[in-house]
Amino acid sequence: MYNINTEVGPMNNIAADSIEAAKEVYSAANRGYDFEGAENGDYPGSWFFVNCDGVRVEDFTAEMPN
Numbered sequence: 001m002y003n004i005n006t007e008v009g010p011m012n013n014i015a016a017d018s019i020e021a022a023k024e025v026y027s028a029a030n031r032g033y034d035f036e037g038a039e040n041g042d043y044p045g046s047w048f049f050v051n052c053d054g055v056r057v058e059d060f061t062a063e064m065p066n
Contacts, residue, residue, distance in 0.1 A: 006048040007064075008033055019050055019057060 002014040002022035008030050016022035027033045038046035039060055047064035050057050 001053060003051040004048065006030070006033060006038075007046055019052070022050065
């Protein structure tokens with residue numbers, strides 16, 4: 001199970017076979033959230049992290065407010 005949190009908000013308990021599949025579910029539910037664009041700096045202030053079974057598997061939080 002994946003949990004994803006972004007500046008848009010969290011989504012928990014995403015049943016997916018991979019991190020990319022979980023991101024697709026999140027994106028579809030959140031107006032096309034663009035993870036790649038966030039990482040590329042296309043959206044200043046964007047941040048996200050992904051946890052799988054309680055373990056952080058991806059972290060892009062440099063722009064995350066304290």
